[in-house]
Amino acid sequence: MTTLATRKLSETPSLAVLAAERIERGILIGDYVPGQRLTEEFLCAELGVSRPPIREALQSLARMGLVEHQPRRGARVTPLTQHDVYEIVTLRKELELMSLRLALPDLRPDRVQRCHDRLSDMEMIVDTGDEAAMIAAGFDFHIALVGLAGHSRVEDTYHRMAMQLQLCMAMNNQARRTIEDLEGNVQRHRDLLAAVLTGELEVASTALRNHGDGTFLLEVVDTLPGATTESREWLQQLRAGGAGVPLQTT
Amino acid sequence: MTTLATRKLSETPSLAVLAAERIERGILIGDYVPGQRLTEEFLCAELGVSRPPIREALQSLARMGLVEHQPRRGARVTPLTQHDVYEIVTLRKELELMSLRLALPDLRPDRVQRCHDRLSDMEMIVDTGDEAAMIAAGFDFHIALVGLAGHSRVEDTYHRMAMQLQLCMAMNNQARRTIEDLEGNVQRHRDLLAAVLTGELEVASTALRNHGDGTFLLEVVDTLPGATTESREWLQQLRAGGAGVPLQTT
DNA sequence: CTCTCGCACACTGTATACCAAGTACAGGAC
DNA sequence: GTCCTGTACTTGGTATACAGTGTGCGAGAG
Structure with missing residues (x-):
């Protein structure tokens, strides 16, 4: 002990x-x-x-x-339900979009630097091959991204959400699935940051949409109890529009 | 004790x-x-x-x-800063809008009932004249409104935000200011609910915008420390567009 | 054999006492 | 006047005890 x-x-x-x-x-x-x-x-x-x-x-x-x-x-x-997953994923998108709307009119160098720092962290992890660390670092990057808005309450909320999303992924891991390519994973985040730094809301939000969806959850989410009207509808839409969307989440 | x-x-x-x-x-x-x-x-x-x-x-x-x-x-x-007030008010609007977007396509009778119940509570408070209770009941109504979305995480976040907003109002009270008209206050909330129940996002969000802004805070917010670029800009916009906006908040 | 009732156990919620360590403040030395 | 130091106050942590509640299991009834 x-x-x-x-x-x-x-x-x-x-x-x-x-x-x-x-x-x-x-x-x-x-x-x-x-x-x-x-x-x-x-x-x-x-x-x-x-x-x-x-x-x-x-x-x-x-x-x-x-x-x-x-x-x-x-x-x-916490035993997550299908509805929980629905809530987590929708909340995530909403918070990220809100942050972008707030942040893009006035990108602050220090906050941008923080994003780059998190990206550097991820790059260093590539060599170690530590998958769990990469997942965590990915979330840290996203938190830094949300932090561009300088809105601590949104950032806090995002942080809580991120924890729960990681819990989803943990459940998923047990159902066998890992990050296939660490370097590719970092590159995806690099691209996302680049899109955000254009300062164009349209570009950034599109990049965000394509960056990663709840798609990776599709296998597990059906096995979960606690389906609701909302969660079923969400899942349906996700499946319908999900073609061509990358399987990564972080 | x-x-x-x-x-x-x-x-x-x-x-x-x-x-x-x-x-x-x-x-x-x-x-x-x-x-x-x-x-x-x-x-x-x-x-x-x-x-x-x-x-x-x-x-x-x-x-x-x-x-x-x-x-x-x-x-x-918590000693609130001007930036805190900015965060609280912007977060509020964002959460309420998100809830409406989620809720309006499919208004559930039981959730609508909950809104009516909270409205009834407010009506009962009118007679007592208890101002503090009215403020709290107003927030409970708004929470029920957000609850229309059936998104517990958004509702939770809203609840936390509501607490902090009440703290703002408490500070305001010390600087002398009260709800002028309890019955009028209830009526405003009645109207808001009616607008939401039209099911039209445009109608609902407009009603929300006009329902109450951070306008009542304008007097106090200048006295607060901790102004930031964001908070100053927000305050400026609020002042510019604030003509004709009711002074109530809850 | 199944169902139900009841009992014992396990665990939380709360209280109390106590120690170590850090902060703040006041008073004295320079 | 400024810096330093010692003391008092308060939190963070540990140990211990105990009451009340939920749980699960077993015994007895049907």
Whole structure:
């Protein structure tokens, strides 16, 4: 057990934060699967910390939508429904478009630089071949992209959404599927950034639309429970218009 | 002190939730003003509960954006900047429009009913003359309106935003300003719902635009620190186009 | 054999006490 | 007047205890 408490306490990230990171990673990696109960006692033993920090971490994860809190029953990894996937994907598109609308009239050099930095991170990961890291880095890039708008609340919301989308991908991974080509993946993001930096809303939003859809989810999404009228309709449209759309998501 | 622990335990809302409600109310009423430190010990004494529930409540409020948590310094009521107000108002419009786009093609009777219910609540409040309750009820109505889309993540985000907007209004109240006419206020919301129920996006979004802007904030927003390029530009546009726009917000 | 009731266990929600570490402020030295 | 230092206050974390509730299992009835 542990390693958590062994990190130097002086470098201030609280144990609750560290615990949250660890659990989050466990969820996104697939160590903890959707529906699995996460009892406080178990996590205490696993991470070597006492209950209060664990409770705090679980709250934080609940806010990110990665775990669900049931009143006297504790927490479990959020079991996503088809409707959830619909919500996540539609929210994503909406937030990205809103950000572009806000950002394009006045692209700030420092914010653009942040995008380039995230792109550099991705390039460095290509060599390592670390697929999980590439996925995470891809999301960081998208967050930086949304950050172009300088709208912290939108960025926060996007961040939460990204976590949940990663959870979707984690479920997908279990159903066998990986990023086929790391370098190609980076190139796609490079192209997207270039399109955004033209400053043309039309160009940027088109690039965004073609960049990646929920298409990669199509295989798994049918197996999920919790279909609703909305989710079914969305899925139908996605299938109808999905020809020629790349299979990547991040 | 107290009354909190005296509520029957059997009806299960946890002490943390109750504490959060109480503190939230204290903030929105103006008992606790922006920037004020909220020490755990003080709140324990005030609410008659121990530290763990208080800490949990503060976390929850931090997530709603009503308090700010500083690493070793504790929590304080969020001191809003001009940029924050800009973000809140723009996010609001965006979320409401998104909801309408999603909802109008297929208005569900049960969700519409919920809007009517909230409207009824407002009507009942007219007689009591309780201004604070009217403000809260107004927000509940708007949340129900957003709920027409059946998109829980958008609704959640809207809810958080609404809390922060109420915080803005609380600041405003201190600078003297109240709802002039409760019945008129209800009527405005009645009209808005009617416009939405036409099912015409154009009609609905126009009604939304005219329903209430950040206009009521114009007096206070200048006194706030933290102006940015974005917030200044927004404010300018608001002033330019603001003629004839009602002064209400909720 | 199946269904239901009830009981024991497991876990959360809360309280309490306590320690370590960091921040802020006041007072003194230069 | 400025800088430094020590002290008080507060948070972050641990340990422990306990009550109440949900869960699952087993025994007994039909």
